[in-house]
Amino acid sequence: MGIKRTYYEDIELFSSGTILFWTIVLLIALFGAPFFLSGYHLYLFSIIMVHVIVAVGLNILVGNTGQIALGHAGFFAIGAYGTVLLMTMLNLPFFAALIAAAFIAAFFGFILGLPALRLEGPYLAIATLAFGLAIMHIIGHTQIFGGRQGLAAPMLDIGIPQLGWSWMLFTETSLYYLILIITILMVLLAVNILKTRAGRAFVAIRDSEIAAEVIGINLTYYKTLAFAVSAFYAGIAGGLFAFVLGFFDPFTFNLILSVIFLVMVVVGGLGSVMGSVTGAALITYLMYDLFKNVNEVPVLGDLILHVSRNWLSAVGSMDNFNMIALGLVMIGIIIFEPLGIFGLWIRIKKYWKTWPF
């Protein structure tokens, strides 16, 4: 918000003491959470953090580079299947498998980036969407990927068992800490990428491709790079997601999941890393917790059950409500606050800074 006077001010990690303070508070809260939360909530937090990684990566592509992507569930699936298969078939240690799977996802991102050089808008949307569906079908029809039956994640060993150094993670708490540390590293990486030459090139491409090309930005290189980086993030997240779920099949990675990822970025605010983090946390909480148990919410739950019994089908399942609420959130956010939570935050900040006026 403030005016940047020097280059250092532009690249520093925390632009003010307040932000530093609250970041530390958040980190302490996250590291202390396992001492206060039950197993289910740790599971929810783990899923939130996995989604944070995807959303931050997708934001680099959609928010900063301005490309529409509706196929990130595909990269997510590549990460999940890649990590598990590399561990079980090639006997790689966990971190090697995770990073290798993420690089495979990044390679596919690069491939998808090639048609993106010539496509824009709705054409790009259909191409990425087709990619996501194709990945789902290929996985579902190939025996090595477990077909429609799905695949189970092996025991999580973050040491190098091949060299006799084993470090097994048995509990949900240890998995939580592993995901937390990786998430922090990935978010830090994203913040820093956006402050480098590449990050500024992405933003220039978003604002005007022609102007970017004129000032000497290599469109081919930076657009495919944005796709690859974004896919890398989705790959890492997918690898972690496999271990959070323990068991997954191709339909875990359907079109709706790609849409949910995009919604996280849009709700959080395009182009803002912190926005993506909050967007991912909010949408995941709504989808996995609040709306699933909406009939237990005091007034609203009774109302919905009443409507459901009287005018709609007698089936008491609230899964449909999940979709309805997600749809309403998507429409509402574009109509009322196109910049998402980040835009809301900027407005509140502006209001208080200039208060009596």
Added chain:
Amino acid sequence: MPFGHLLIEGLAMGACYGLFGLAVVIIYKTSEVVNFAAGDMAMFSTFVAFHVLAVYGYPFWIAFVMSLVFAGLLGVFVEFFFLRPAKNPTILGLIVITIGAQLLLAGVASWKWGAEQQAFSIPFSYQVTYEIIPGLVISQWALAVFIISAVIMAFLYFFFKHTKMGTAMRATQQNKHAAKIMGIRTNRVFAFAWALSSVIGATAATLMSAKTILDPQFMMEPFLRAFAAAVLGGLMSIPGVLIGGGIMGLIENFFGYAWPAWKPITAFVVIVLVLCIRPSGLFGKHYVKKV
């Protein structure tokens, strides 16, 4: 299966995709919105027809006409409440809105009618076949599809060429602001385009429901293929989308016959390849953006 039968059925399915693609193209042509909700709007209208048939027991044609009326109203509703309030939306914003509308409709439909498959039959069966020339078998369903799409095409041609509203729609498509100055109420034109598109979509969905089962997800894959057909045709040209639909139906039927497991994705592979070579589809004009 004989070659002739595959060809005819593929063309008929392609005509369905083409009709359904028309629903996407009409909206895209007038307001440059890609309607991702088209599939579920059509699904919802088909369910209304099913509801009228199953609960009130009216004859099929009355139920069908009622579902078309409902489809028109639904189109206007979506345009008026979801798209009109958005101020200067970006392409991404519009995509998010229409996908949101799609999720909303799918959620309400499976809440109301349940996720299980329903029995819904239309008077045209694809098991009743006629053999016009020896070796060329055409089913009753395919015949109905060809006749209905020809009627709709003729109607659209007449509508866009010779009526006031059609001319207004073409004017709005060329330049929204100039059309406004000329006294065209562009908001009404948009609402009308949504209604028209929704009605055509509902017709296509009713025809397609004979080939598949009726459940809240049944228009998902056909919509994606119809959308792909529209992209293949260039998203802007009405004859283009029918040809795109035809190509799509043929590819799908022949590949589906040869490799049934890969049927769902062959279409998309073709689309991506075509887009790599011709980024604005087969019949779209490629606009070079001016600075």
